[in-house]
Amino acid sequence: MKAVSALVVAGLIFLVAVVAMEMSGGALSDTFGIVRSVSAVPIPSGGSEQIANVVLSNGKQIQAKVSRPGDARPGQSVHLTLSRHPTSGGWMYEVDSEKEPAK
DSSP, X not given: OHHHHHXXXXXXXXXXXXXXXXXXXXXXXXXXEEEEEEEEEEOTTSSEEEXXXXXXXTSOEXXXXXXXXXXXXXXXXXXXXXXXXXXXXXXXXXXXXXXXXXX
């Protein structure tokens, strides 16, 4: 009976940790990919932002926001973080130039 209680408590603690991370807006996971192309996309407030089309190691193709121009070039291996968008709450990938991509 104690083992079952311990498992239930551990499960609840894990669930609370996941919910807290999602609510904090922090990165939930990270991965690496190869940039296929980069384009400028207009944003509603005016101006534009760079979006990279990236192929992940599992073959999935995604789009990632490029925070600093020049951080993603076609053919380059990049580090990506997956997190919740602060306003829409949707998932978003972002090029993380702070971490060294896999060689």
